[in-house]
Amino acid sequence: MRLRNVPGSREYIEANDYAIKNPEQHRGNWRRLFNKPADSKLYIEIGMGKGRFLTEHAGNNPDISYIGIEKFSSVIVRALEKLNELEYKNIYVIRFDAENITSIFDSGEVDRIYLNFSDPWPKERHAKRRLTSSAFLNRYDNILSQNGEIIFKTDNRSLFNFSLQQAEAAGWNICNVTYNLHESKLVTDNIMTEYEEKFVSRGIPICEMIIKR
Numbered sequence: 399m400r401l402r403n404v405p406g407s408r409e410y411i412e413a414n415d416y417a418i419k420n421p422e423q424h425r426g427n428w429r430r431l432f433n434k435p436a437d438s439k440l441y442i443e444i445g446m447g448k449g450r451f452l453t454e455h456a457g458n459n460p461d462i463s464y465i466g467i468e469k470f471s472s473v474i475v476r477a478l479e480k481l482n483e484l485e486y487k488n489i490y491v492i493r494f495d496a497e498n499i500t501s502i503f504d505s506g507e508v509d510r511i512y513l514n515f516s517d518p519w520p521k522e523r524h525a526k527r528r529l530t531s532s533a534f535l536n537r538y539d540n541i542l543s544q545n546g547e548i549i550f551k552t553d554n555r556s557l558f559n560f561s562l563q564q565a566e567a568a569g570w571n572i573c574n575v576t577y578n579l580h581e582s583k584l585v586t587d588n589i590m591t592e593y594e595e596k597f598v599s600r601g602i603p604i605c606e607m608i609i610k611r
């Protein structure tokens with residue numbers, strides 16, 4: 399969802415209190431930053447785009463802490479504008495490439511990772527960049543808590559099948575799988591993302607899987 403370069407977006411992020419500038423400094427201490435107890439839940443979304451999904455979750459669950467990660471400034475600005483209006487206390491945003499995610503979260507620090515409509519990177523030579531490749535699953539394995547889970551949604555069947563195969567091969571427990579989320583029982587507590595809304599309005603089925611370590 400890379401928007402064309404938005405002039406001033408980096409400066410906007412720099413000046414915004416919802417954007418964490420030196421995330422490495424909070425590694426192992428995120429709950430303290432949120433002023434939450436050590437046994438509270440921390441959920442993150444990787445590739446949050448304009449942030450509608452995570453923002454709505456944060457509004458519905460004030461006891462849970464949320465962190466959105468997105469690598470492009472132009473997109474993050476939209477999420478920050480929304481947060482300025484809402485003034486929630488349980489969500490932050492980080493401009494960051496998830497490739498280095500273990501440098502910002504300590505081992506076992508995260509309870510849930512949301513991956514929504516991740517870029518498919520269809521060329522085989524780019525497979526390692528897919529956010530559900532075994533390289534990324536290894537990183538998630540490191541930061542997830544004992545009962546931690548990953549919830550992955552996509553419209554892209556081949557990315558979905560690739561992701562299932564990568565998770566199985568790496569020994570993850572595949573807890574739930576649907577090839578049509580909006581007609582499955584899993585949809586009851588579903589919050590739609592910007593991309594999901596577009597695909598659903600075109601009648602494209604959405605796949606979802608939930609995996610645990």
Ligand SMILES: C[S@@+](CC[C@H](N)C(=O)[O-])C[C@H]1O[C@@H](n2cnc3c(N)ncnc32)[C@H](O)[C@@H]1O
Binds near residue numbers: 516529
């Ligand atoms: C197709 S968009 C989906 C956005 C949003 N999750 C949604 O469903 O509407 C994928 C997003 O993931 C971000 N992204 C891709 N690879 C990433 C990475 N390695 N680290 C952080 N963000 C990434 C992209 O910049 C893009 O905004």
